[in-house]
Amino acid sequence: MDGVGAVSSRVWTIPNVLSFFRLALVPVFLAFVVTGEDALALLVLIFSSVTDFLDGWLARRLNQVSRLGQLLDPAADRLYIFAALVGLAWREVIPWWLVAVILARDVMLAVLGVILANHGFGPLPVHHLGKVATFCLFWALPLLMLGEAYAPVAPYSLPLGWAFALWGAFLYWWAGIVYIRETARVIRLPADDSGPHSDRLDHEEVDGA
Template sequence: MFTVPNILSFLRLALVPVFLVLILRGDDALALLVLVISSVTDYLDGVIARRFHQITRLGQLLDPAADRLFIFAALVGLAAREILPWWLLAAIVGRDVMLLVVGVVLANHGYGPLPVHHLGKVATFCLFYALPIIMIAHAFPVTAPVAVPVGFAFALWGAFLYWWAGGVYLREAARVSRLH
């Protein structure tokens, strides 16, 4: 349980509320710093887990949980400050709620979580870039003419891919539940 990758994931989870408070206070530069630290530890936990064969079930649950919580914290913080539209938050959270329900259905059929699909990873990648780019525009206003449209392009593409991946997971869950 206390492998280096898991400790890094716990650190990322502990940084989520710090990140949210900084965003809500409008301390975008500090929030970006916390996000960079989180991103580096996210990268390192994956590399270390694979390199030193420290992949654990706990780590497989913590890593995506930390990713989702950072995305959620950024969405909530930016929407609360009226930087992002609330419908974007609803679209992304709605997909996660749908997958939570799918997970419960799968568990009731005796099947664990579905493996991560590459489309879901690309969607998360888009959102991981979108939100910091939008934050950069507010931390450093001189970048806004480029950062805002690029950030929103990544955000919209990420939300679209997020739902597309959700459809793939839903189809796979239906297939698996019929087999059991």
């Protein structure tokens, strides 16, 4: 990244504190979704999105990019998606099969992570399809909650929310297939005596990333 120094191992940085705060709000968000307080849930989600932008911007601005922060951000994103999916499925706004489809892909990624670790590699770089899929889901779930919270906009927000949800689930698995292919490719890489496998993987690029 331009203008950004080395990634540090620091824990207590301003961006990480924001990430911790964002993670602490996940149970609050889930409680609002489950109890049907969609307006409040949307406010929490908006606040989370703002802090998500701020912690990334501050990390670059203050030169406080850390390995912990790189783990916390995607973890928080997935937890908010998971909370929204479970809460909406609990209320029968969305079917449980959609929850299973999306969560199964994350379980598959966890398995791939174990396989990579067993071969001395770190996690794969994020593929652009995964980013687009996450973007779609982040639009889908608030749109579905908006339709539940405000009946006048439901005829518009619910169909649009479902379109984003289904497209996001499809892209989620498309990216998952790419990760499977890349995992198979990197574990077949010849041994490099110049450094550990994890260092080599840091320089590998997923196709199209």
